[in-house]
Amino acid sequence: MNIPNLNFEISLIQSFWNSSSKIDWFRSLAIEGQASIVITIVILFIVIINYEKDFKNMKLWQSVGLVLFGLPFSVVYGYYMIKVWFIITFESGFNIWIGCVLGVLSMFIVAIPAGIVFYFLDRMINKK
Numbered sequence: 001m002n003i004p005n006l007n008f009e010i011s012l013i014q015s016f017w018n019s020s021s022k023i024d025w026f027r028s029l030a031i032e033g034q035a036s037i038v039i040t041i042v043i044l045f046i047v048i049i050n051y052e053k054d055f056k057n058m059k060l061w062q063s064v065g066l067v068l069f070g071l072p073f074s075v076v077y078g079y080y081m082i083k084v085w086f087i088i089t090f091e092s093g094f095n096i097w098i099g100c101v102l103g104v105l106s107m108f109i110v111a112i113p114a115g116i117v118f119y120f121l122d123r124m125i126n127k128k
Contacts, residue, residue, distance in 0.1 A: 004087050006080065009036055040079055047074045077114050081107045 012033055019025035026034065051070070055063055089096070089103035 004080070004083050006076070006083075008032070009040075009079070012036060039082065040075065043078045043082070044071075044075050047071055047078065073114075077111075081110050084110050 012029075016022065016025060026037070029037075048071070051066060054066070058066065085103040085107045087103075088106050089099040092099050092102065094102065
């Protein structure tokens with residue numbers, strides 16, 4: 001099995017910027033492209049709602065850093081974890097239950113580096 005990548009999503013972004021009519025571009029996409037965009041938007045809203053309580057307690061420079069670095073990183077990484085889970089669960093050829101368990105385990109393995117980065121960033125920002 002190949003390691004999942006985001007080449008499809010990058011090609012979607014490139015075709016979006018090159019299209020003259022954005023609505024016609026969205027309508028001309030296959031269902032996989034439309035689902036990818038909708039899932040990304042849902043993840044973006046979930047991340048914003050998750051960070052909303054933090055915005056109230058942050059200084060301006062911390063909020064700007066979170067918007068510039070934290071939100072894009074969280075959205076892309078969250079989307080990638082869902083893509084890994086989906087590919088391993090449904091396209092691995094295993095029984096659906098075994099694939100689901102392996103998909104969840106692989107999602108946690110993908111999440112470990114992000115957890116380490118966010119742990120150290122949180123300690124660095126919230127130094128007492």
